[in-house]
Amino acid sequence: MPVFHTIASKDIWLGDHVYIWSSVFHQHHGIVIFVDRNDPDESQVLEFSTYDGSRKPNRARIQVVSLKRFRKDCSLKRVVYGSRYARFKRAGTAYESQCLAPEIAVDNAHLVLEQINYGDGFIEPNNLTKPWTAEEAHGYNLFIRNCECLAYWCKTGRWISAQVIQLVENVSKYLLAIIKAIIDSLVREKLIPSIGQEALSEMIESILPACSSKFCVFAFAIQALLTYLTYGAAGITPWIGGFIGSLIGFVVGDFLGRLVVNGVAQLNDAFFAN
Structure with missing residues (x-):
């Protein structure tokens, strides 16, 4: 495999996960x-x-196209697995x-097409009890329904987007600095006592990376920042309260969850010991 993953059209194989760079920062993915x-x-x-x-x-569709149309005169590349x-x-x-x-990747691709074309919608891979409607199945979403998600699922049976995950992780590095800056501003405005600043910062620093829904944290922080820039410190206070409430809920839920799991494990050990 070349260092830059570039292949010629004649070198493709059935079930290949291929992609092009549609822009400097964005790839477009597909399954042969x-x-x-x-x-x-004409593949x-x-x-x-x-x-x-x-x-x-809103015009995005899960569809089958020719390799020529997929490439759009860009260099064709093949994704590497097990790297x-x-x-x-x-x-x-x-x-x-x-x-x-x-052959399984191809079968998965045909399964998607059959569900969309002949069924009631596409079964959400992460929630088999809730199928997407036909409209939702074609509803492109940068975070949860994009071309990489589809191609990766066909190849692995898992529904993720590495592009988006990396983007969120990179951006989240700066979220903590932004949130701390907002807290410092609130301290200067005497809207929160300085005595709680250090404790609050430590709580955010320890919990933010562990949040299971990084996308929600990301969206929440951006919206809070825009509110702060528009209305000032007074406008951001409700957002800080909501964010702290979310963090407290996360801590309490994690603590109670661990208690339940440990309790069940101890009961299980005691049962088999007897």
Whole structure:
């Protein structure tokens, strides 16, 4: 595999997870579901993109297109699975995890198409009891329903987007600094006592990386920051209260959860000991 993952159209294989750089910061992903050896550009790729070539999310569809249309005159690249160097690569170009056999990846791609075209919608991989409606299945969402999510699920059976995860993790590094700056401002405005500043900062620093929903924390912090910039310190106070409440809920929930798990484990040990 070349260092930059570039391949020629004639070198694709059935079940390949391919991608292009559609912009400097964004990749477009797809799964090869049919290979035409006579004319590789007429091979078929399952993708999640707009049907008219626009960049409007509301026009995005899970669809099958030719390899030529998928490439859009960009260099074609193949995603690497089971890579020891994935952590040093750009997110979405290589994964440490192993992938399924190519024929299973193709079967998964056809399963998606069948559910959308002939069923009531697409079964959400992370919640098998709640299917997406036909409209939701085609509803592109940068965080939870994008082209990388679809391709990665076909290859592994798991629904994630490494591009988005890396983006959120990189941005979250600066969220703590922003939140601390807001707290400092509130202290200067005497809206919160300085005695609680250090304790509050330590709580945020210890809990923020552990939050299970980083996307919610990210969105919450951005909205709070915009409110602060617009209305000043007084306007941000309710947001700080809500954020602290969320953190307290997280701590209490985690504590109670550990108590329950440990209690069940002890009862289980006592039962088998007797």
